Amino acid sequence: MADKIVVLQGGVDRAGRLADGRFTITRAIRFVAGFIGSPKMNFLDLTVTSVAVEGVTVRLPDGSEHLIPVVSQTEDGASVCVGDTLTLGVRPEHLVLDENGPFTGQIQVIERLGGVTSLYLATPDGSGDAPIGGLKSDEQSDSGWILMADGDVDSRVGDRIRYGFETERAHLFTAAGLALQNLNRHPLTSLTRQDNSLSSAGAAQAARAQPAHEREARGGGRHEYTLAAGDLRL
Numbered sequence: 474m475a476d477k478i479v480v481l482q483g484g485v486d487r488a489g490r491l492a493d494g495r496f497t498i499t500r501a502i503r504f505v506a507g508f509i510g511s512p513k514m515n516f517l518d519l520t521v522t523s524v525a526v527e528g529v530t531v532r533l534p535d536g537s538e539h540l541i542p543v544v545s546q547t548e549d550g551a552s553v554c555v556g557d558t559l560t561l562g563v564r565p566e567h568l569v570l571d572e573n574g575p576f577t578g579q580i581q582v583i584e585r586l587g588g589v590t591s592l593y594l595a596t597p598d599g600s601g602d603a604p605i606g607g608l609k610s611d612e613q614s615d616s617g618w619i620l621m622a623d624g625d626v627d628s629r630v631g632d633r634i635r636y637g638f639e640t641e642r643a644h645l646f647t648a649a650g651l652a653l654q655n656l657n658r659h660p661l662t663s664l665t666r667q668d669n670s671l672s673s674a675g676a677a678q679a680a681r682a683q684p685a686h687e688r689e690a691r692g693g694g695r696h697e698y699t700l701a702a703g704d705l706r707l
Contacts (some may be wrong), residue, residue, distance in 0.1 A: 562644035574637030
């Protein structure tokens with residue numbers, strides 16, 4: 474397995490390495506955020522209304538203002554100022570159906586995938602609107618937004634819905650495509666592949682350390698061995 478990934482954008486643009494079980498890249502950029510992950514990240518250009526230590530506030534198409542917890546300076550040292558245009562980036566799983574949400578959109582396509590349902594929408598500012606019907610989801614994803622809802626959501630094609638987003642999980646990108654670092658550290662950021670292995674090993678060791686009568690109560694020797702091996706197919 475390769476331990477280095479190179480991003481090509483008009484030539485070699487970025488390079489990242491797999492170190493300690495984590496993939497790290499020199500700088501976070503919109504270009505990478507636009508194709509890493511499936512479905513892709515949703516983007517929307519917004520205007521900055523205020524800048525503070527706790528984050529950058531932007532104005533949404535409905536006129537409401539929302540604070541995004543990001544630093545106001547890029548890794549290159551460029552500062553964000555009031556009046557600047559930034560690009561909001563939100564993953565489909567971080568959009569939420571909300572009757573009081575700041576966004577509205579008409580459902581263009583629905584993909585029911587069992588546990589989740591993908592709702593393909595016009596963009597909040599209307600720039601990604603498209604005719605209803607006869608539109609493939611992969612074509613719609615190039616212009617509209619995607620919201621990942623519960624698998625049993627009862628929405629239908631043509632419905633107009635209101636929705637919002639998790640501001641603490643949102644991203645902001647400058648006109649140059651550089652991401653502003655989020656002030657909230659993702660809970661999985663510090664985990665490595667070794668951490669996951671050690672957790673499994675620790676659970677197995679704890680199972681082996683149980684008194685014999687407790688192991689017997691849980692199903693006898695065969696189940697004791699299966700648990701110790703980390704096999705949860707009981």
